[in-house]
Amino acid sequence: MLRTAKTIGYIIGYAALVSSQLKKVKIRKTQIDDVRIQDEMVYLYARRWASRILDSAGVKTHVTGNTEPFDEPVLYISNHEGNFDIPVLINNLPQPFGFISKKEVEKIPFLKPWMEEMNCIYLDRSNRRASLQND
Numbered sequence: 001m002l003r004t005a006k007t008i009g010y011i012i013g014y015a016a017l018v019s020s021q022l023k024k025v026k027i028r029k030t031q032i033d034d035v036r037i038q039d040e041m042v043y044l045y046a047r048r049w050a051s052r053i054l055d056s057a058g059v060k061t062h063v064t065g066n067t068e069p070f071d072e073p074v075l076y077i078s079n080h081e082g083n084f085d086i087p088v089l090i091n092n093l094p095q096p097f098g099f100i101s102k103k104e105v106e107k108i109p110f111l112k113p114w115m116e117e118m119n120c121i122y123l124d125r126s127n128r129r130a131s132l133q134n135d
Helices: 002-030 035-057 085-092 103-107 111-117
Strands: 100-102 121-123
Touching (some): 002 035, 002 111, 035 111, 100 103, 103 111, 103 121
Parallel strands (some): 100 121
C-alpha cells in the first residue's frame, strides 16, 4: 500500500515537473537540425520518467535478445496487459520510438504533449477507418 501511494505520488509530481520542461525541450529541438538527435533528446526525458517510476514501484526487469539499436525501421508489438507496460518498454527498448495509442489518451493533459513529441499516433477504436486518414 505504501509503495503504491509512493508511486502514484511520484507519477503526479514528476508529471508536473516534466510538463514544465516541455517548453525547454521544444526550444532545444528547434536548435538541432538532425531529426534523429531530436528524437533521442525527447527519448532521454521519457527514459528518465520511466526509470524513476519503475524504481519507485520496486519493479525489476530482465531483457533478453538484441539490446542494440537497429539501423532500419523496427516494429515492436506489446500485448499491454499491465499498467507498467509503457514504462517498461520506454526504459528497456534501445532506441526512440512512438506508440499507437487509443484516442482517449489524448485527453490526459500532461501526457498528450509528450506523446506528440514522441511521434505517437492516436487510434479511434470506434472508427478505425477514420483513424487511418491523414489530419
